[in-house]
Amino acid sequence: MSTPNQEDYLEAIWRLTQEKGYARVTDIAERLQISQASVSKMLRRLHADGLLEVERYRGLSLTTVGARQGQRLLARHRTLECFLQHLGVSDPEVVYHDVEGIEHYFSAYTLEQLTALVQYIDDNPEWWQHFIQNLPEDR
Numbered sequence: 712m713s714t715p716n717q718e719d720y721l722e723a724i725w726r727l728t729q730e731k732g733y734a735r736v737t738d739i740a741e742r743l744q745i746s747q748a749s750v751s752k753m754l755r756r757l758h759a760d761g762l763l764e765v766e767r768y769r770g771l772s773l774t775t776v777g778a779r780q781g782q783r784l785l786a787r788h789r790t791l792e793c794f795l796q797h798l799g800v801s802d803p804e805v806v807y808h809d810v811e812g813i814e815h816y817f818s819a820y821t822l823e824q825l826t827a828l829v830q831y832i833d834d835n836p837e838w839w840q841h842f843i844q845n846l847p848e849d850r
């Protein structure tokens with residue numbers, strides 16, 4: 712991942728909270744592969760924006776607004792992940808790298824349409840298989 716932005720932080724904090732019940736600066740730094748100093752700087756911003764709460768003993772957690780955003784960002788990541796997997800991109804590292812590269816650029820409407828497409832593919836696997844299997848060989 713290149714320099715993570717606010718959305719990457721919110722997604723990472725939401726993921727960690729879901730997985731472990733809390734998010735620590737060290738976990739976030741490890742997850743986003745950046746220094747703890749950079750994490751602390753962004754956390755101050757998220758806190759100032761009303762997205763993050765710092766509880767003395769329990770550590771960091773997202774406010775209701777922050778959690779809603781984190782949830783939405785994780786769902787967006789997963790939708791794009793599913794879409795690439797449906798396209799036949801099977802290397803998890805490539806999927807991750809590509810999703811990280813494109814996820815910030817979807818408008819709400821485009822994402823909504825893509826989510827509907829992924830859902831349709833899930834519901835109609837034969838329809839999608841027909842498409843995938845009939846792609847020209849030498850591209």
Ligand code: CA
Nearest residue numbers: 722788811814
């Ligand atoms: Ca992501």
